[in-house]
Amino acid sequence: MESYRETRLQMLVFVFGVFFMSVCASDTFPKAQNVTWNSINFKTMLTWSPKPKDYSYTVEFYVIGQSRERSPHCIRSTETDCDLTTKLKDLKASYKADILSEPLLGVTSDLIEHPSTTSERFSPYSDTVIGRPEFKLEVDSDKRKTTLHVTDMPTALNNEKKERLSIRDVFKDELQYKVIYRKAKSTGKREKISKSSTIELTDLDRDVSYCFNVQVYLSFRSTDKQLGEMSHIQCSPEGNTSIFEDYGPAVIAGVILIIILALSAIISTIMMCHRRRKRVKNPGKEGQPLNYL
Structure with a gap:
């Protein structure tokens, strides 16, 4: 009877110990949060939070449906990012990653499975952000x-x-450029798509300044x-434009009307002055009665 009680007590202690260890392990190794792929021009980083204090993170990445891999720099690490640029070799494949919360390097744990968080699906070829291009005007x-x-x-x-x-080495014939352009003094925009890196625009007015963006x-x-990201704006130099292009028909018509009115007023004033001079020189003729034959 006594041995039975001791055995039962040992079993209770064991169950309680396992429960206590699992609770402690869960508290000690919280799951990674905010797992995000950040990739620009195929520079690909996996980031997450929070910053660990007394534990570490291990990253496992894999092509969906295939075996898992690890980057040597992202095993039992206290960082919250992992550079996978050179590890995602099949650019058109779809990848996922698991962030495992584990003990610090050199520390053992009785946990069979460590808490983990899985990332969203990511394909370098389809998802990496393409940066801002540079171009020259001629x-x-x-x-x-x-x-x-x-x-x-x-x-x-x-x-x-x-x-x-380069991005052309990667995308080859699928790489295109979109040009957005407008007259420097206008808000109306036009667009052109080109597969070439040398883009000719021939539908432009002569001696007019145009502004361009490329992406x-x-x-x-x-x-x-x-x-991709929009380039910085560049404008072509302005040539010798006509007065109509500089000011527009409405402004020019207004100026002409003002000139005509001013000339009319000047002519009217001159004529009035001329009549007054005439009256001063010949005061008697206007006051004399008419002679009837």
């Missing part, structure tokens, strides 16, 4: 054609020879991710 001598020379910006990726890849356009992406 205006032809006849002032009727303007050419934009856009620089295919570099990415964070390298080829097998460790050479930096990458990827038609195969979802609508909210088709356009």
